[in-house]
Amino acid sequence: MNKALVVSSLFFFFHLVLAYYFDLIDDEAYYNLWSSNLSLGYYDHPPMIAWWISLGKSVFGETTLGVRFCASIAFFLVSILVARIAFLIGGGDRILISVILFNIMAPVMGLGFIATPDAPLILFWTCALWATLEGLFRKNPWYWILVGVFVSLAILSKFNALFYVVGLAGWCIFSKAGRNELKAPFIWLGVCVGVLLLLPAVYWNYQNDWVGLEKQFGRLLNEKVGSYFFLEFILSIVIFATPLIFIFSVLGVFKKHEFRDLLLWAHLPLFIYFLNHSFTERIQGNWIITVFPWLAILAAVGLQNLNKVWSQVTIFTGSFLTMLILVFGLNSYIVVFSGDNPFNQMKGWQEAKVKFQEQLEEVEWIAVTDYSMVGRLTWLLGTNDKVWALNEPYRYLFREGFPSDFCATPGILIQKIQTKNMENNFVELTSDPIIYISRYSGEKDLMRYQFRKFRKVNESAYCG
Secondary structure, three states: OHHHHHHHHHHHHHHHHHHHHOOOOHHHHHHHHHHOOOOOOOOOOOOHHHHHHHHHHHHHOOOHHHHHHHHHHHHHHHHHHHHHHHHHHHOHHHHHHHHHHHHHOHHHHHHOOOOOOHHHHHHHHHHHHHHHHHHHHHOOOOHHHHHHHHHHHHHOOOHHHHHHHHHHHHHHHHOHHHHHHHHOOHHHHHHHHHHHHHHHHHHHHHHOOOHHHHHHHHHHHOOOOOOHHHHHHHHHHHHHHOHHHHHHHHHHHOOOOOOHHHHHHHHHHHHHHHHHHOOOOOOOHHHHOOHHHHHHHHHHHHHOOOOHHHHHHHHHHHHHHHHHHHHHHHOOOOOOOOOOOHHHHOOOHHHHHHHHHHHHOOOOOEEEOOHHHHHHHHHHHOOOOOEEEOOOHHHHOOOOOOOHHHHHOOEEEEEEOOOOOOOOOOEEEOOOOOEEEEEEEOOEEEEEEEEEEEEEEOOOOOOO
């Protein structure tokens, strides 16, 4: 455990350096806007990430480290929990290798400092998993209360945590050990505690026509688009986990231990859901972040009793591949992964920020048509009073009402130069020349933004 703590601490400090050095991605800037208007719920996700960012900024101020500090802490704590869970499943000799394998996987090393809802989700999901296993290991049913607390906190982080409830319910119903737990009052006490913690967020959704639930579960109705994203999803798991870790995690599934059925039930509902969902849209690596602690422990179990060379090769190849991805992705001078992806969203802001501020210093207000630009501009300008989206009002229920006098007030419309979200019918444009500002990585143009002056708002969600 001491060695596992050292390894976890090293990765934690590595993530703090990245958190300090690199600018926010678009989604982080958007969640940072949430943190300046704390609420019991938001359209896109439950409120936990906003609360976390607010807490981090209370210590480190309006800085990238302030926004990301709690997320970095979360991955550090998950690493410690992986060590304990590995002990419960595979014994003391599986602790260190489980921690190493967890930290070298691409989503963990690459996202272990990013402030998105996935950070509190993976922490509280893993806490719930630990509490479930610890209670069964110690034969102490009082741990079910902790399970209820952690599951509710995970749901307050991201609705994906509901799949842990589905999996746990399946284990309780279809396994003898689970049915025995249902006969005792403690698991039901945990359910009651969890429901009580969720009631304020449920009430917020009720007050706002269930917009949060509609946003997430409306995806179930998306049209099928074929098998391309399905195949991409399968391949991405192999790449993100790194190939050898994935192979040995599959081997670990077939090795028997006391909690094998429970772990399968805990993770398979989420995995099956995204397998099905991959027929409708691309599945992002962070969406399945909660699976990676399990894969690391499974791989460690799969490597058990094999020659130590296999463990060394797995660690070396996994570390090499992940570091290669990070070096290419975060490098400020070249662009390997093209497109508007998180890697590129962190680059080129030092010069672009000055140009943005010069153009917007005297403007009365700023209109946008893309939620990512609302967050980005409030982050660049240090204020959220001047930046307003003309569409999707349900995204901004947490803000005070749109200033009605802005409808007839001249301003600037700022948009990314891309196919979507380029509508200009919202405003009455002036004949002033369009201003373009680009963000660069070396010689590569990462993103172009257009600035167009307008006289008034023609039509939007706020102006008739």
